[in-house]
Amino acid sequence: MTAAAAANPAAPVVRLRQVARTYRSGTLEVPALRGISLEIPSHRFSVVVGASGSGKTTLLNLIGCIDSPSSGTVEVCGEDIAALPDDALSDFRARNIGFIFQTFSLVPVLSAYENVEYPLLLVGMPPAERRRRTLAMLEAVGLGAQARQRPNELSGGQRQRVAIARALVKEPQVVLADEPTANLDSATGASIIELMRRVQVQSRTTFIFATHDPQLMSHADETFVIRDGELVEQRQGDRR
């Protein structure tokens, strides 16, 4: 987080102003987002909902600094991401943003422990501190006993727990989760949501989800509804 943002905890952690994103397919231009403006305060459990192709993932990609807007500005943690060169963006993501993917996306040749440790290596954390944090995070997601196992030796729910641990271990400002429960059965999905919610409360990290899952929506502090690339509704507290 920038100094300005850190000085003001009430400042939104994500701020979009008139953000549009258009993809080109040959000569065809496909608008994915059309002039979206929104602010997401820090320490929230926010959900972006919308039909498939509505632009949820594009929005998360922009907030996650892995895509850049065609127009408008995206500020994350007080930083205008369009102004950052590629290496600086990588470093920014390494420090401030955690990702949880629908397909878990763990590095298959690394153990659960090594997958969780990976983001800490990227920020150059000393080995002792790295080990302490990694083991603590694995314990927090209930996988202390599976630390040595590779992703292919874990169940879907366990893999997603590893992915959550990997996203949170560096204590990022923002965690972005794109359909994190889509590949899980309802019971496992519920436990994962419970886990994320618990960790979010403890770590006071901002979680932003793109989802269709009603269970997940029910835990939201605020919900953004997107349709055809436009923000059509923003409501507080779907949480029951």
Place this chain on the structure above:
Amino acid sequence: MNLLLKIAFRNMLRNLRRSLMTGSAVAAGALSLLLFGGFAAYIFAGLETNNVQRIGHLTVFRSGYFLLGAGNPAAYGIDRYEDVMRLIERDPLVGPMINVITPTQSLVGIAGNFSGSVEASKTFLGTGLIPSSRERMRQWDEFRASAGYVPDRRMSDDDPSRGEIGVGLARVLGLCEPLGLHGCPALPAARPPSGGAAGATGAPQRELTELAARDLTTGAQGSNPSPQIDLLAATAGGAPNVVQLAVGGAEPQGVKELDDNFVAMPLGLAQLLVYGRGEHKATGIVLQLRRSEDLPTARARLTTLFKEKHLDLEVRDFGELSPFYGQVKSMFSAIFLFIALVMGVIVLFAVVNTMTMNVMERTNEVGTIRALGVRRAGIRSQFTAEGVLIGAIGATVGALLALAVASLVNHAGLTWIPPGNATAVPLRLDVAGRAALVGGAWLGLAIVTTLAALLPANRAARLPVVDALRHV
């Protein structure tokens, strides 16, 4: 770095069959390069040994002899050559480097056999030498590439009139039977002087016989059971001179032109033939060094020394005196380069293909770790490390295989006749101990695999994160 190698190694094992295939291509490349390189190195060592044993590392000539002296060697004799030899031997830099220093006398003339039943003559290229020095030179074997030293008793310091000739010359002079040579046809019966080619040589033959009868001392005749030939040459003063040579034996010379003309004789006899009763000179002073690596230093020092002493002398090395050595070396180097290029291209394509497949299969993983914060350079390093690892392991395996195969061949007792040789020598592959060859081949393949891995690695690094994450 640790994580980079860990991921690279595990991914190599993850695609074990593919990695094995690619590694095998690299290993085959290393094996081919090293075996051929070892063979070529042995050829070079064998040729160098052969040359150094025959003509030493360096030869001192009177200036101009190298380019013009072949037509009239007698005119290019080195005055007081023994003083020059002493000067060289006493030089504090060159002296300790010398294994053998010996004078030689080159000459040209006509050799004739008029032993009664045969009358034949032939031009010859002669060398006068000191037999014991030649024997010491023949024992030089710095690279252990010699077929083994067998003492040559055909010439001796104790017998100043005995020499040896090429098998071709022995054949032409009708000496096959007296010398006990096998596979050597007898000369056809002599024709009358008036007809054919023999007629053209009839007059010189008669003159040669007369000269021989007039000039030869009685002491040189009849005491030796070896067949005798007469050698006619012009002295330095231009007068004809004849000596008689007892032929101790015939030795194949490898090259037919030389074999048909070669005569080796004691230095004293050659000097007697060329200089008569005048001052005996030498056309060359041969230096055989203990180590070939001293050659440039010794040559430079001798050149300086002769300049300092105002001696009209020049120094030539065996490469200049025997261009065949350089030609064979160039040919084998060109073949080695060609094989290296072919192997390099095969390895390049094998690694590019494997790494491209790896990148395609792991595009989503690339997107994931880029999203986690890995820079483009990190992705590039990751895939390059994998390619380099496969290349390094393949090259190491290839090098070990080459050492094993070379050891097997070297102990199999195989022989062959190298270019320019007349006799078979053991077939050897000089891989072990050739650090530059093994290291160079290994490094070359490592560089090729690195370059090959860089192409797909660069492609992976440049993938937009979003596109990589979407890849299925």
